[in-house]
Amino acid sequence: MSLVFSGIQPTGHLHLGNYLGAIQQWVKLQDQHPCLFCIVDLHAITVAQEPAALREATYQTAAAYLACGIDPEKSIIYPQSLVSAHSELAWLLSCFTPMGWLNRMTQFKEKAGKARDNAVLGLFAYPVLMAADILAFQATHVPVGEDQKQHLELARDIAGAVNRHYNQELFTIPEPLILPTAARIMSLRDGTKKMSKSDPSEYSRITLNDDADMIRLRIQKAKTDPYPLPVNKVELELRVEAANLLTIYAALSGRTLDAVIVQFAGMPFAAFKKDLTDLAVAHLSPIQQRMQEFLGDKGELHRLMLRGAEKAAAIAAPTIARVRNAMGFVV
Numbered sequence: 001m002s003l004v005f006s007g008i009q010p011t012g013h014l015h016l017g018n019y020l021g022a023i024q025q026w027v028k029l030q031d032q033h034p035c036l037f038c039i040v041d042l043h044a045i046t047v048a049q050e051p052a053a054l055r056e057a058t059y060q061t062a063a064a065y066l067a068c069g070i071d072p073e074k075s076i077i078y079p080q081s082l083v084s085a086h087s088e089l090a091w092l093l094s095c096f097t098p099m100g101w102l103n104r105m106t107q108f109k110e111k112a113g114k115a116r117d118n119a120v121l122g123l124f125a126y127p128v129l130m131a132a133d134i135l136a137f138q139a140t141h142v143p144v145g146e147d148q149k150q151h152l153e154l155a156r157d158i159a160g161a162v163n164r165h166y167n168q169e170l171f172t173i174p175e176p177l178i179l180p181t182a183a184r185i186m187s188l189r190d191g192t193k194k195m196s197k198s199d200p201s202e203y204s205r206i207t208l209n210d211d212a213d214m215i216r217l218r219i220q221k222a223k224t225d226p227y228p229l230p231v232n233k234v235e236l237e238l239r240v241e242a243a244n245l246l247t248i249y250a251a252l253s254g255r256t257l258d259a260v261i262v263q264f265a266g267m268p269f270a271a272f273k274k275d276l277t278d279l280a281v282a283h284l285s286p287i288q289q290r291m292q293e294f295l296g297d298k299g300e301l302h303r304l305m306l307r308g309a310e311k312a313a314a315i316a317a318p319t320i321a322r323v324r325n326a327m328g329f330v331v
């Protein structure tokens, strides 16, 4: 049987990158597989979080999942911290993960930067928690972007190591699910950096909370270059900001990048930005409105997350019991 696991950190308002690169794809996946869509708050605290903001972002993320079309009748939505299997298994797996494997993880090097010695252990162990997220549920498929491929490879290595050590198949080896239609969205202020919740520049992203005026303003302020829009893909290689805005247009309109290049070839940016704004507002405003409706009843959102957590805990329980038994704990 197949099972998909994926998640987003409640580290701020979800943005167009989270939507086009992840949630929009999940909506399609839920018709093909049973899916767990987690709000990975334990991952979020690997970077300092203000408690009230973390809790609010958790509700916002649940509302965003629902507003974008994740159906709680088909898929399980829950916050990671409500299911203790994540942290329990992370500890157990950490005892089978050589430091050398973690030393090779590029995301830790990027996030810790020069202050490596002051980085917290949780940030270093982040990939072990991610392995636990996946392996606790015997997930068969994990949708991954470029930046998470290395972590999934590590999860596969840890699963293999534990299975071999105990000479039994305690864990399914998960496969990456490469989604050909998932777009990688870049910052609106710098086309070489990915759009990110934690980018200090507010105008670097469009969030799912933005109303029509805010979407318009953010697109107006998006960085461009002084030339008309490119006429072919080769030109795009050197014009990263143009490439990003055209990619966003293509993803929101459900058309290919080639078709969108042809449509706008040689046009001034001002005219293109107006069309892009209309498209983004038409696509995102209904999501923003639905999000506000879901956030208007936090009691119901809370109940939904508790129900999701209960279902997730029940799926993980047999795996945790088998692992505890195999490791020699009194059960």
Ligand code: AQP
Pocket: 007, 008, 009, 010, 011, 016, 017, 018, 020, 021, 022, 143, 144, 145, 148, 183, 184, 185, 186, 194, 195, 196, 197, 198, 199
């Ligand atoms: N810019 C992006 N383009 C396409 N996909 C993206 N994702 C994130 N940014 C983009 C996808 O969203 C999912 C969850 O991401 P996350 O929030 O758990 O972590 P992240 O990738 O680190 O996202 P952020 O916004 O950059 O968060 P912060 O600022 O907190 O680190 C993943 O599937 C990811 O590929």
